[in-house]
Amino acid sequence: MNFYISPLNSSFHNRESFDCGKPTLNDYLKKIAGQDAKRGYSKTFVATLDSVDNPEVVGYYSTSASSIKFENIPQHLSKKLPKYPAPAMLIGRLAADRRMQGQRLGETLLIHALDRAVRVSSEMAIFAVKVDAIDEEAKRFYLHYGFIPFQNKELSLLLPMTTILTIDKITNNRN
Ligand SMILES: CC(C)(COP(=O)(O)OP(=O)(O)OC[C@H]1O[C@@H](n2cnc3c(N)ncnc32)[C@H](O)[C@@H]1OP(=O)(O)O)[C@@H](O)C(=O)NCCC(=O)NCCS
Numbered sequence: 001m002n003f004y005i006s007p008l009n010s011s012f013h014n015r016e017s018f019d020c021g022k023p024t025l026n027d028y029l030k031k032i033a034g035q036d037a038k039r040g041y042s043k044t045f046v047a048t049l050d051s052v053d054n055p056e057v058v059g060y061y062s063t064s065a066s067s068i069k070f071e072n073i074p075q076h077l078s079k080k081l082p083k084y085p086a087p088a089m090l091i092g093r094l095a096a097d098r099r100m101q102g103q104r105l106g107e108t109l110l111i112h113a114l115d116r117a118v119r120v121s122s123e124m125a126i127f128a129v130k131v132d133a134i135d136e137e138a139k140r141f142y143l144h145y146g147f148i149p150f151q152n153k154e155l156s157l158l159l160p161m162t163t164i165l166t167i168d169k170i171t172n173n174r175n
Helices: 023-039 105-120 136-144 168-174
Strands: 003-007 043-049 057-068 086-096 128-132 148-150 153-160
Touching: 003 105, 023 043, 023 057, 023 086, 043 105, 057 105, 057 128, 086 105, 105 128, 105 168, 136 153
Parallel strands: 086 128
Antiparallel strands: 003 043, 043 057, 057 086, 128 153, 148 153
16 A cells, blocks of 8 residues: 655635544544644644545544653653753654554655654754554554653653664665
């Protein structure tokens, strides 16, 4: 399956039939993502099948600048860090349409978002990519990719930039 990822264009992309199985994530894509982009609150990138000229959205992720409180950074990572918030890129939402689930679209979206974090980090310091999982099932997806749960916050996880830089699929994308 060939997936193409491009910035959400509200007047072009068709999101009506999108269904990832989680109503909050469906509604965000259909009703809020475009507004949030205009407000400067998040940017949404959508996946389409076969070409960027296909308007039918089958997956998406959204990103924002963020930070992680010092007390939420697991102790094994925070030992040498200053005691103020660490800069982060947030993947606020990430979802694959049910018809595509199990065909590596989730992974494609995640790797694309992590690759974006690497590129952004060349201009703006990013200590880690942060995710807020919508539930325990979503949390297991991120754990599968090495994300580390926050200290004292059940559904938030982080992946340090130093780890992201060692992921083969990321380095391959950049070469
Ligand atoms: C979670 C989600 C993004 C996964 O997407 P997907 O396209 O079905 O997953 P992929 O086919 O890319 O799976 C890649 C790998 O992740 C694993 N995986 C997928 N979902 C998983 C889950 N919930 N828990 C643990 N592992 C998971 C797959 O088994 C596969 O493993 P492998 O590398 O050993 O083969 C998708 O199921 C989804 O959109 N769910 C609803 C929304 C949601 O929960 N989003 C999460 C962020 S809030």
